[in-house]
Amino acid sequence: MSESKARSLSMPSMPSRRQAIARLAGSVGVGAAAALGWPAFAQARSIRVGATFDNSGVEKANGAGLFVGSSAYFNALNRAGGINGTKVELILADDQFKPDIAKDNALAFAADSSVLAMLHPLGTRQAAAVIDAVPGMAVVGPNTGTVSLRKKASPNTFWVRANYDQELDRLIATAAVLGQSRIGIVYSEDPLGQSLLAGFKAALAKVKLEPAVIASTPGTTSMEVDPAAAKIAAAAPQIVIIGLAGTAPAFVRALRKAGGKSSAYGLSITASALGAMGDLAHGLGFAIVVPSPFATKYEIVRRYQADMLASGSKEFSLPSLEGYMDACVLAEGLRRAGPSPTRAGVIAGLEHIEGYDLGGVKINFGRGNREGSQFVDVAVISANGRLIS
Known part of the structure; x- marks a missing residue:
């Protein structure tokens, strides 16, 4: 070796x-x-x-x-x-x-x-x-x-x-059903973030909406989140979709510190950081690509x-x-x-x-298909920290 x-x-x-x-x-x-x-x-x-x-x-x-x-x-x-x-x-x-x-x-x-x-x-x-x-x-x-x-x-x-476009479709469709039309996004300036931004715009177009605000961080691992948080807080969308993973807790803290009161929807990659958010996770909605680990049905x-x-x-x-x-x-x-x-x-x-x-x-694979699952659901963190889907 x-x-x-x-x-x-x-x-x-x-x-x-x-x-x-x-x-x-x-x-x-x-x-x-x-x-x-x-x-x-x-x-x-x-x-x-x-x-x-x-x-x-x-x-x-x-x-x-x-x-x-x-x-x-x-x-x-x-x-x-x-x-x-x-x-x-x-x-x-x-x-x-x-x-x-x-x-x-x-x-x-x-x-x-x-x-x-x-x-x-x-x-x-x-x-x-x-x-x-x-x-x-x-x-x-x-x-x-x-x-x-x-x-x-x-x-x-x-x-x-499932893929991120499917997650974004589900989150934005859920928001539209609830009558929330002013939707923004924070994403990272890298291949992941560019893919999320494209999927976000496409999902909004399906429900005939335009982005309320678009903000970005320098990269997936960058903790430089304050400028993006300030931009989101100033625009005050009804919902901000968090296209971040491990840096999501830092962004949410910065958003609240900047006076931002928007509801937050995370993608599945945000779920890994929920434990680090503490009370800030309460009320957070996000897409999940597997069932809730507590859904014994x-x-x-x-x-x-x-x-x-x-x-x-x-x-x-x-x-x-x-x-x-x-x-x-x-x-x-x-x-x-x-x-x-x-x-x-x-x-x-x-x-x-x-x-x-x-x-x-x-x-389902086979016949040249390599995307096996289409499962996407929306979950919310309750006031007691429980995952509800």
Whole structure:
């Protein structure tokens, strides 16, 4: 393994195989390493899956949530005997929300022939870097809804979540039904933000409205939010759509400090930052691309809650449910790849998933389609902090 690849996996003093086990046992474990011990596990056959995302920067809450959920699923799967009798080993690589590190991590996984697929890279530029770096490996559930990225021909990529245009359509249609016509947006000046701005204008046009105000921040990770907050506060729209992720709490605080009283609607990427908003989250409406993690009317949510608790995770969240569902989809592709899966076999297995019911949410790939889910709902944070959808 090269120096850069070893650095991307954060433990350069250990051989790659042992490194993965140590990372696995020391993180939100998939359980096989800790249960079998190093000598036993070294002899065991396993299916290995790589995951690169932010585990130390501004998007850590989202990244860690995804990994907790996917780990809970694979823990349960392994307790039940794995896939075709083979355990699944999930390997974490922290990319610090930096596209170049995400690319290095993906290349390191690609260089290891035992890694068959990658799961939920986080961020638009990060996902794009990963997708391009591993064209022969399935990338399942990129955690971004950017439409332009989905229009690019990437036969190795399988999107589980709905896209941002679908989220914006739902939010603006909801506002229009409630008689709210003065709608603004804050977005980041980067590929993600440009995609959101285009989707926002298109969604407004469908209901014959014009933007009440448009404001931007310098980038996805920029905390320079005061100018945008002041612009929104001065325009006083009825609703401001927050097209920000980890910096959303800083923007909401700045908006309220500037005297802005607009209602706020967030996109699904805002959900990862809800915990950092405290009381400011109360009354916030936002789009969700998975069911509420408390909506036990869905079979997928009931299974998720049980598997999370069995893994020692008591905090239910939208990111962890999304990670859990991503893992469900990848596991189905692995099953369809047969008892001796290959990278090409996994891609072929995923391609043939049609009408697959996760337990209230259906996934449809096949016939060249790579966007599996159309699920979008609107949720609100109640005064007691509960998610209501």
